[in-house]
Amino acid sequence: xSRSRLILSALLLAVSGAALSAPATPAAAExxxxxxxxxxxxxxxxxxxxxxxxxxxxRYAAAIRAGIVAGRYAPLAGAALARALDAxxxxxxxxxxxxxxxxxxxxxxxxxxxxxxxxxxxxxxQAGWIAPGIAFIRFNLFPDDAAVTATAATFMADHADARAIxxxxxxxxxxxxxxxxxxxPWLFDRPTRLVTMATRASVDESGEGPLDEDVGLRLVAxxxxxxxxxxxxxxxxxxxxxxxxxxxxxxxxxxxxxxxxALAMKHxxxxxxxxxxxxxxxxxxxxxxxxxxxxxFIPVGRTYDPVTGEDWEGDGxxxxxxxxxxxxxxxxLTDLGVAVDAAQRLSDAHRPAWPMERPRRRxx
Numbered sequence: 392x393s394r395s396r397l398i399l400s401a402l403l404l405a406v407s408g409a410a411l412s413a414p415a416t417p418a419a420a421e422x423x424x425x426x427x428x429x430x431x432x433x434x435x436x437x438x439x440x441x442x443x444x445x446x447x448x449x450r451y452a453a454a455i456r457a458g459i460v461a462g463r464y465a466p467l468a469g470a471a472l473a474r475a476l477d478a479x480x481x482x483x484x485x486x487x488x489x490x491x492x493x494x495x496x497x498x499x500x501x502x503x504x505x506x507x508x509x510x511x512x513x514x515x516x517q518a519g520w521i522a523p524g525i526a527f528i529r530f531n532l533f534p535d536d537a538a539v540t541a542t543a544a545t546f547m548a549d550h551a552d553a554r555a556i557x558x559x560x561x562x563x564x565x566x567x568x569x570x571x572x573x574x575x576p577w578l579f580d581r582p583t584r585l586v587t588m589a590t591r592a593s594v595d596e597s598g599e600g601p602l603d604e605d606v607g608l609r610l611v612a613x614x615x616x617x618x619x620x621x622x623x624x625x626x627x628x629x630x631x632x633x634x635x636x637x638x639x640x641x642x643x644x645x646x647x648x649x650x651x652x653a654l655a656m657k658h659x660x661x662x663x664x665x666x667x668x669x670x671x672x673x674x675x676x677x678x679x680x681x682x683x684x685x686x687x688f689i690p691v692g693r694t695y696d697p698v699t700g701e702d703w704e705g706d707g708x709x710x711x712x713x714x715x716x717x718x719x720x721x722x723x724l725t726d727l728g729v730a731v732d733a734a735q736r737l738s739d740a741h742r743p744a745w746p747m748e749r750p751r752r753r754x755x
Contacts, residue, residue, distance in 0.1 A: 426683050427464045427472055431455050433681045434476055434491065441594050443674050443690050445616070451480045469493045473685065485705060486690055487646065487672025494684025508744050512562070514539045517741055518546050521557065522729050526550035527741060529559035533566030533648045544573040551577065551629060555636040555727050558652070561666060561716050562745040565647025568622065571655070572607050575624040577632045578661055582625050585655035588675070589617040590692035601677045601691065621697060622655070637662035638723045641708065642716035643749035646670040651694050653708040658696050666719040668707035670749045716747040 435452040442448030458464055458479050467475055473491040480489050512531045521527035528546055533539075550556065558574075575585070588608070594600045595618035602608065602620060613619025626633075639662045641653055650669045656662030674690030681687050695702040714722050720741060724734035 427467055428459050430681045430683050430685050431459050431464045434687055437679050437689050441689050441691050443591055443692055447484050450483050454479050454483045488674050488688050488690045490688045492686040507746050515542050521737055524554040526553040527557045530563050532563055533570050535567050540569045540573055543570040547577045551631040553635050557638045557723055559640045560645050560649040561640050561642040561747045562644050562743045563649035565649055567648055571652055576627040579624050579626050580633045583659055584697055585622040586694050587621050587697040588694045589613050589619045592616050592618050594691045601675055639664050640719040641666040641669050641710055642747035643670050644747045646672040650703055650708050664710040665712045665723055666710050666716040668709050671705045671707040673702045673704035
């Protein structure tokens, strides 16, 4: 049995470099309880102070503090404490981004996707020509990584003569807008408003908000208590892709910034979404330390359709053409004139290795 497994099995022990066989003293047990409750209280404080919707943040904080009073967290450590906190806040109001991560070395939670590959997910896969005149690229995430942004820019330039481009974001869990900002200028013929992003004012004005004054973001008037920016695209000087067909493959595994990408294409009618509804994780935010090695993602803002004011939290961005995600590429290729048999072979060769459905929520 591994050491991390022992830590998970003996949740009453506060293991911090001591031998697992060492008996738990009353002082050590008291310290473990204090540490668990301190982590929970820090989480409650951050949610109350910074969560995108203040009233909901207060409800989250009240639920956590009730758990502290009831002694729910005191006997817990590691992944079990993280799961308990996740369960309690999501019982108040589910949020696709709310998540507590246990300290490094803690026993991992049950795998929400037992069949997924091990190891890191590559940001970009299978970029190139998938059929004559048809370009394909899969983004598994949109990282804050200059090299990935350069790859996206090179892909667009190298395939500027395409009659159609397929963006596969079926396994994209999110990230930022850096890659979008080098993709979109190729696709539009005029300056265009893509989406609106609103951050809780207290967070933004602290100077520690998650949005920089990035290219394409414009400050505008918005709701009270929020700092509002619109994401705009400005065309580049190359018109070759302005009339190219654009398809975006989506699934329940499409989350966060990838849903931003999907909504931008759908709202502007510049791209056709093919697959299933996206994962429904709208609220953007930032990571925060809870102490003791625990980290939490605190949602502090939301992204929404600038015309309707609606976001996709819980429901996802709906596809224009609803098909099983595994069949989405076949549908696109046949719509573009590829024979069914050939389209199926190409789809099989370009099937993502990572799951194409929303991860299951962890039980407490």
